[in-house]
Amino acid sequence: MENTIQLKVIDRTGVAHQLEAPTDMNLNIMEICKINELPVEGTCGGMALCASCHCYIESDTPLPEANENELAMLAEAFHVKQNSRLGCQIRINSNIDGIVIRLAPS
Amino acid sequence: MIETEIIIVGAGPVGLFTVFEAGLLKMRCHVVDSLPSAGGQLSEIYPKKPIYDIPGYPMILAGQLVKNLLEQIAPFNPGFTLGETVVSLEYKNSKYQLVTNRGTELMAPVVIIAGGLGVFQPRKPPINNLVNFEDRGVEYIIRDPEFYKGKKVVISGGGDSALDWTVFLVENKIPTEISLVHRRSIFRGQPDSVQKVMEMASQGKINLLTESEVVEIIPDSTGRVKSVVINHDTSGKKTVDTDHFIPLFGLTPSLGPIADWGLEIEKNAIVVNTVDYSTKKRGIFAVGDINTYPGKLKLILCGFHEGTLAVQSAFAIIHPDKRNVLKYTTVNGVNPF
DSSP states (O other), X not given: OTTEEEEEEEOTTSOEEEXXXXXXXXXXXXXXHHHTTXXXXXXXXXXXXXXXXXXXXXXXXXXXXOOHHHHHHHHHSSSOOTTEEEXXXXXXXXXXXXXXXXXXXX | OEXXXXXXXXXXXXXXXXXXXXXXXXXXXXXXXXXXXXXXXHHHTOTTOEEOOBXXXXXXXXXXXXXXXXXXXXXXXXXXXXSOOEEEEEEETTEEEEEETTOOEEEESEEEEOOTTOEEEEOOOOXXXXXXXXXXXXXXXXXXXXXXXXXXXXXXXXSHHHHHHHHXXXXXXXXXXXXXXXXXXXXXXXXXXXXXXXXXXXXXXXXXXXXXXXXXXXXXXXXXXXXXXXXXXXXXXXXXXOSEEEEOOOEEEEOGGGGGSSOOEETTEEEOBTTTTBOSSTTEEEOGGGEEOTTOOOOHXXXXXXXXXXXXXXXHHHOTTOOOOOOOHHHHOOOOO
């Protein structure tokens, strides 16, 4: 469909969820997870301040570099790996079509 | 015992504005919050962030909004108990009696919960049996630095809190030995704090362990912390003897004791009736981010509306024999008490 992308989210029990997300609504991955009732709290509302949307990027999707706020939060979060990102800081747009992410332990 | 007409649990923007609306109806409020200053997440998490959807302000910084609200409610002289968490709530003799974690007792016929995201609690690192060592050598908050006098201390964390406390403890020569453990090679705290820590490390005043994590705690025969096992990314594990292990990874909110007050909870929020944001217990209301109802939006401006309606019903409970009539501030002004 036009203006939508596909993404795969693997939850904390290992179940993969194939999701569709609109690119024209200024959404991010945290919000898409919440809309689909996946167990992502998004406590801080997307300000990169709580790490409750911490996830691992498992596809080689090119993403913009994490900004200072996101890096600072990832420096405080637990279970951080090389491919860690905050879902709230990844915008839904056509560049990330097919992205695969795994939710980090809560 | 603090006795008042309305106890407001939560000193965030919605709790503060509820004081104002109650004040217009000449009802006295006392506000309790687990954080040491008013403002809730606006003060604690994002004081410098701009907010664009407060009516009448094209843009206002979160910290400034809190200042303005405190100024707005000052005429109504609310009481504050800050830095204390309400742990229990009981209904006795037609009033609610609340007790905080520090033993402060409060009593009122009406309680308005404006608890936001809940209680801010320390973020705990994922170490097996960590909780078994709480108050037995593991502390998540430094309350009294003198407590560590002459002790060996391991601090972990890479943010301002870990850096600032390390600098403070070294400069005041409180513990005999300090190790600072950080998972990364770079710190993300204030540049001058980072520089101080680096200087202290090069002068041998602290044992700085970067690219390292505390992975295990070893107890002595009484169950207190005896040492911690620290894993370095490349060189592996080593054991460091210590009296205290202090993980400083910031705060994270959770619903906390509110969940045990017999209210209806759905998805970590209190279910309310949108007529007046009352809970299923008469005299207890929930406003702002802590409540839920069909169509709920977690916005400050919606919380202001909720608090305004809640105090109308609170008036009927506190003054069952009086009738309340809406009066405009443009006509009546604000009458301090």
